[in-house]
Amino acid sequence: MQDTLRITEVFYSLQGETRTAGLPTVFVRLTGCPLRCQYCDSAYAFSGGTVRTLDDILEQVAGYRPRYVCVTGGEPLAQPNAIPLLERLCDAGYEVSLETSGALDVSAVDPRVSRVVDLKTPGSKEAHRNRYENVELLTRNDQVKFVICSREDYDWAVSKLIQYGLDQRAGEVLFSPSHHDLNARELADWVVADNLPVRLQLQLHKYLWNDEPGR
Numbered sequence: 001m002q003d004t005l006r007i008t009e010v011f012y013s014l015q016g017e018t019r020t021a022g023l024p025t026v027f028v029r030l031t032g033c034p035l036r037c038q039y040c041d042s043a044y045a046f047s048g049g050t051v052r053t054l055d056d057i058l059e060q061v062a063g064y065r066p067r068y069v070c071v072t073g074g075e076p077l078a079q080p081n082a083i084p085l086l087e088r089l090c091d092a093g094y095e096v097s098l099e100t101s102g103a104l105d106v107s108a109v110d111p112r113v114s115r116v117v118d119l120k121t122p123g124s125k126e127a128h129r130n131r132y133e134n135v136e137l138l139t140r141n142d143q144v145k146f147v148i149c150s151r152e153d154y155d156w157a158v159s160k161l162i163q164y165g166l167d168q169r170a171g172e173v174l175f176s177p178s179h180h181d182l183n184a185r186e187l188a189d190w191v192v193a194d195n196l197p198v199r200l201q202l203q204l205h206k207y208l209w210n211d212e213p214g215r
């Protein structure tokens with residue numbers, strides 16, 4: 001039996017988030033997630049999908065001839081074979097990022113991968129799942145993200161930023177408004193008023209393609 005993963009979709013688009021926003025990127029979206037964030041824009045990846053071999057996935061990715069590959073979900077680290085997938089993508093020479101909820105251990109991820117670790121805010125309703133041991137593992141090649149639903153979430157995120165010195169540990173600290181919950185302009189004004197060492201990120205793909213799956 002070959003190594004397999006359950007996959008919702010593989011597509012080529014522009015990266016909508018993080019430090020590579022705007023760059024052409026192949027997305028590999030793994031099926032299944034043990035969390036249920038109230039704002040989740042990818043709930044269609046909770047179930048279904050297709051079981052595929054790593055060889056098959058690598059072959060499809062190679063067909064796009066990308067420079068950047070983003071492994072997302074669902075929650076990629078909920079499937080053990082996400083770890084060899086990430087390693088093989090790095091071996092193939094791509095610049096690889098991993099979007100992960102922050103609820104699962106990120107220690108086994110290949111160090112060439114930029115781990116984009118979400119710290120779930122109270123407004124997500126999944127903040128009790130945060131695994132703070134992950135914060136100690138972050139390096140300059142990693143990114144930490146807060147998806148912010150309200151002023152209360154913003155104040156909470158600022159307190160974690162200070163408590164863990166996140167801007168000193170990770171290469172990027174990203175503050176993203178939860179689409180439909182918080183106006184981007186409000187969050188932008190708060191970040192400027194407080195002179196924070198963070199990057200406001202908007203989800204470019206939602207402006208371009210209005211949240212269609214596969215974009």
Ligand SMILES: C[S@@+](CC[C@H](N)C(=O)[O-])C[C@H]1O[C@@H](n2cnc3c(N)ncnc32)[C@H](O)[C@@H]1O
Nearest residue numbers: 039040041042073074075099100101118178179
């Ligand atoms: C769909 S998740 C998949 C990866 C992983 N499960 C996670 O939560 O990081 C990818 C990213 O989209 C963010 N996201 C999901 N729904 C969102 C929304 N409505 N507005 C802004 N960001 C959202 C998540 O917080 C996460 O950072």
Ligand SMILES: Nc1nc2[nH]cc(C(=O)O)c2c(=O)[nH]1
Nearest residue numbers: 013014015016017072205215
């Ligand atoms: N274009 C585009 N960029 C993205 N960056 C992160 C995504 C995700 O769903 O994790 C995503 C996505 O779904 N589409």
Ligand code: SF4
Nearest residue numbers: 033035037040074101
């Ligand atoms: S952890 Fe990620 S995929 Fe899972 S519900 Fe939350 S945002 Fe959606």
Ligand SMILES: [Mg+2]
Nearest residue numbers: 041042072205
């Ligand atoms: Mg998405």
